[in-house]
Amino acid sequence: MTQSAAQRPVHWLPARVSDLREETATTRTVVFDVPDWPGHVAGQHVDVRLTAEDGYQAERSYSIASPPDGQRVELTIQRVPDGELSTYMVGEMRVGDEAELRGPVGGWFVWQPEESDPVLLVAGGSGLVPLMAMVRERSRAGSAAPFSLLYSVRSPEVVLYAEELARRARDGDGLNISLLYSDSAPEGTARPVGRIRPDDLAATGLPGGSGARAYVCGPTAFVEAVAGLLADHGYDPSSVRTERFGPTGG
Amino acid sequence: MGNMEPAHVDGNAAVGMFAEAFRTDVSAAVVTCASCGRSGRFADRHVYDRGPGLVARCPHCGEVNARMVRTPTDTWLELHGSTSWRIPTSPT
Amino acid sequence: MGVVTRGFVGRRDPATAQLPPGQYLTPDFPVLSAGPTPRIPLDQWRFTVTNETGSEHGWTWSEFLELPIEQPTVDIHCVTKWSKLGTRWQGVSLDTVLGPVQTRASYALVRSYGGYSTNLPLADLRGGKAWIAYRYDGGDLPAEHGGPARLLVPHLYFWKSAKWVRGIELRNDDMPGFWETMGYHSYGDPWRDQRYAGD
Numbered sequence: 001m002t003q004s005a006a007q008r009p010v011h012w013l014p015a016r017v018s019d020l021r022e023e024t025a026t027t028r029t030v031v032f033d034v035p036d037w038p039g040h041v042a043g044q045h046v047d048v049r050l051t052a053e054d055g056y057q058a059e060r061s062y063s064i065a066s067p068p069d070g071q072r073v074e075l076t077i078q079r080v081p082d083g084e085l086s087t088y089m090v091g092e093m094r095v096g097d098e099a100e101l102r103g104p105v106g107g108w109f110v111w112q113p114e115e116s117d118p119v120l121l122v123a124g125g126s127g128l129v130p131l132m133a134m135v136r137e138r139s140r141a142g143s144a145a146p147f148s149l150l151y152s153v154r155s156p157e158v159v160l161y162a163e164e165l166a167r168r169a170r171d172g173d174g175l176n177i178s179l180l181y182s183d184s185a186p187e188g189t190a191r192p193v194g195r196i197r198p199d200d201l202a203a204t205g206l207p208g209g210s211g212a213r214a215y216v217c218g219p220t221a222f223v224e225a226v227a228g229l230l231a232d233h234g235y236d237p238s239s240v241r242t243e244r245f246g247p248t249g250g
Numbered sequence: 251m252g253n254m255e256p257a258h259v260d261g262n263a264a265v266g267m268f269a270e271a272f273r274t275d276v277s278a279a280v281v282t283c284a285s286c287g288r289s290g291r292f293a294d295r296h297v298y299d300r301g302p303g304l305v306a307r308c309p310h311c312g313e314v315n316a317r318m319v320r321t322p323t324d325t326w327l328e329l330h331g332s333t334s335w336r337i338p339t340s341p342t
Numbered sequence: 343m344g345v346v347t348r349g350f351v352g353r354r355d356p357a358t359a360q361l362p363p364g365q366y367l368t369p370d371f372p373v374l375s376a377g378p379t380p381r382i383p384l385d386q387w388r389f390t391v392t393n394e395t396g397s398e399h400g401w402t403w404s405e406f407l408e409l410p411i412e413q414p415t416v417d418i419h420c421v422t423k424w425s426k427l428g429t430r431w432q433g434v435s436l437d438t439v440l441g442p443v444q445t446r447a448s449y450a451l452v453r454s455y456g457g458y459s460t461n462l463p464l465a466d467l468r469g470g471k472a473w474i475a476y477r478y479d480g481g482d483l484p485a486e487h488g489g490p491a492r493l494l495v496p497h498l499y500f501w502k503s504a505k506w507v508r509g510i511e512l513r514n515d516d517m518p519g520f521w522e523t524m525g526y527h528s529y530g531d532p533w534r535d536q537r538y539a540g541d
Contacts, residue, residue, distance in 0.1 A: 014344070052346070097349070102322070107270045108267075108269040238265075240262075303525075319524040328524060
């Protein structure tokens with residue numbers, strides 16, 4: 001990470017919605033145009049603040065889904081029950097609406113194209129978002145670093161970026177993608193349905209000590225379970241970076 | 251929910267936050283405790299991270315070796331409970 | 343005012359309308375700690391108020407239980423953004439505890455078993471605003487929530503309500519405590535969003 005990126009102060013920047021993409025029944029990507037955006041690195045997140053007409057404010061953190069791209073910042077938001085921001089952003093927000101963003105935040109859970117070592121990405125549900133930023137950045141930068149993505153998801157209906165993942169899997173290009181269905185899977189899926197298992201890690205061909213770095217993102221329980229599996233698979237803790245989604249997703 | 255979880259995690263859970271101050275992975279750093287004098291890896295500290303800030307304690311004597319707080323504008327770091335930290339030089 | 347987000351109303355049911363800025367309601371009671379839960383046998387527990395000249399007033403557990411008790415029901419607000427409304431406590435008012443103490447000090451430094459500390463103006467401990475609480479929600483205060491006894495000062499952020507309280511030092515100068523030396527606000531009024539130094 002560059003010296004200047006780490007030391008830049010962070011404060012609230014005006015942002016305007018420039019595009020919206022429905023991803024699944026409960027998830028939407030909001031594209032913000034942020035005129036003073038200082039730039040970011042794949043894996044970082046941002047705080048979003050919304051202000052009502054009477055001055056009431058609420059803020060939450062979201063991972064950035066897009067690779068660095070000038071003043072464009074994409075967030076993929078999952079609507080959670082009673083989520084104060086997500087209900088609005090997924091259900092009501094329109095192109096042209098305004099918000100404030102503060103960031104980017106996070107200096108550790110990041111990947112940059114200068115790094116050529118193999119990468120193992122392990123995503124639980126919406127934990128895929130910052131890892132997708134890394135996948136997209138790898139592609140944007142033309143990196144040849146071998147990437148393996150294990151994406152644990154309940155069922156086909158809630159797969160995020162389904163078409164893009166399928167396209168990238170077809171393109172190959174040093175990127176391997178495995179969808180690990182935990183509740184129900186499409187007909188004919190070889191892997192038995194269930195949570196991530198040691199076999200899933202073994203299948204990546206990236207054991208610990210091979211020089212690979214692992215990034216794990218998802219709900220706390222998922223991250224802790226996977227961290228344990230990685231340790232069993234020979235990964236030194238210094239080769240594993242984790243980001244836990246806490247209880248305040250909303 | 252929050253009430254039944256273990257009180258502390260190990261230093262590995264704190265490595266990310268400390269990286270923002272140290273600019274490197276400190277899990278293998280050797281920390282000498284100012285209270286009991288024993289040395290050990292940062293990764294072995296007992297870390298309390300469910301509060302206003304993060305507290306890393308000596309696994310032998312329980313005293314505080316390091317504290318860190320992230321505010322919106324700054325990172326606060328306090329190391330007076332450590333006599334020294336020896337951080338391996340990382341390859342660039 | 344700066345940016346306004348069209349159509350955003352926020353979660354405004356009557357309960358949350360009573361919350362300080364930036365807070366959300368929690369149904370549980372999170373356990374936040376800077377260290378392991380101290381286990382203090384009641385026959386060794388002491389609570390001591392020391393004034394600015396060094397003179398002490400102390401109570402053993404059985405002496406403390408003889409003090410008049412109050413039953414405050416209060417809202418509590420943690421700086422990590424959770425709030426809990428209508429929490430029910432039983433304890434001794436600081437007005438009772440400070441009654442026998444001669445002092446002209448303006449500040450207090452509260453100390454806990456396990457090494458935690460926090461500071462606040464003495465005036466914020468007086469006038470029916472603070473208690474040493476040893477019962478919560480109809481039962482003994484659990485150790486993980488600060489038992490045998492904790493300070494309860496609900497008008498300030500809850501990091502000021504020191505768990506496992508062992509004593510209060512009355513001082514002429516304001517000495518920052520455990521979190522106040524690490525970037526947190528010296529006073530900590532949740533209604534003015536005073537989370538960090540300089541807020």
